[in-house]
Structure formats: C-alpha cells, structure tokens
Amino acid sequence: xxxxxxLLALYFGGMSCTSQQTKGNDTTIKQDKEDDGEWDLTVIxxxxxxxxxxxAKPKSMYxxxxxxNRNRSLVNExxxxxxxxxxxxxxxxxxxxxxxxxxxxxxxxxxxxxxxFVNWKYKLRFTGLSAMDYSR
Numbered sequence: 001x002x003x004x005x006x007l008l009a010l011y012f013g014g015m016s017c018t019s020q021q022t023k024g025n026d027t028t029i030k031q032d033k034e035d036d037g038e039w040d041l042t043v044i045x046x047x048x049x050x051x052x053x054x055x056a057k058p059k060s061m062y063x064x065x066x067x068x069n070r071n072r073s074l075v076n077e078x079x080x081x082x083x084x085x086x087x088x089x090x091x092x093x094x095x096x097x098x099x100x101x102x103x104x105x106x107x108x109x110x111x112x113x114x115x116x117f118v119n120w121k122y123k124l125r126f127t128g129l130s131a132m133d134y135s136r
Contacts, residue, residue, distance in 0.1 A: 039107040059109045067108035072099045073128035074115045
C-alpha cells in the first residue's frame with residue numbers, strides 16, 4: 001500500500017489560546033492515506049474546529065470538480081508565497097498536492113477550508129477563494 005505523509009507546519013504569530021510552552025500558535029496539517037484508501041487531512045489548531053463548525057460554508061455548496069480546480073489554484077498561490085518568502089510568519093512550508101490524485105470530496109473540502117481559515121484568521125487574501133469565503 002502506498003503511504004504518503006507530509007507535514008505542513010505553519011507558525012502563526014499571535015497569542016495562543018491554549019496554555020502551551022511554545023510561543024505563538026503552532027498549526028500542523030497532516031495528509032495521509034488511510035488503510036481503507038481514503039485520504040485524510042488533520043489540522044491541529046485550536047481555532048480550526050470552531051471555524052469548520054461555525055464559519056465555514058457547508059460541504060453541500062461545493063462540487064468535487066469545483067473544489068479540485070480551486071485547490072489547484074490555491075496550492076499554486078500558496079507555494080508561490082512560500083518560494084518568494086512572502087508571509088514568512090504564516091507560510092513556512094510548501095504543499096505537496098497532486099492534481100491527478102483522487103483525494104475525494106471530504107479531503108478536497110477540508111483543504112479548501114484550510115485556505116479559507118487562513119484568510120479568516122490572518123486576513124491573508126487568496127485569489128482562488130470564492131467571494132463568499134472571504135472574511136469580512
């Protein structure tokens with residue numbers, strides 16, 4: 001079985017909402033393929049679950065093809081920011097995303113919401129986000 005794991009560690013400056021011994025708020029994103037063949041994305045950030053439950057638009061508003069197209073664009077933009085050194089305090093690593101891989105609707109939706117979350121929390125604008133997903 002093919003197993004792909006990568007860690008995307010993002011250091012977010014700002015005050016942490018939890019009592020940890022690290023400075024700021026560490027967010028870790030982990031992508032891996034489960035034993036059942038489904039891809040899973042785990043985001044470790046104290047505010048991400050709140051964002052997903054209270055702010056993120058429902059999954060039913062997006063089609064798989066729409067999410068794939070947007071994620072392809074958003075990942076390219078993210079990696080461009082990473083390579084140029086822009087937003088170093090937010091983007092500390094690139095995203096390894098294969099647009100030919102079938103990640104499934106759940107994974108694509110969650111990945112898209114990671115970009116919406118970064119926009120909501122840090123006001124970092126992404127051109128690939130839908131207008132309805134921009135934070136006000």
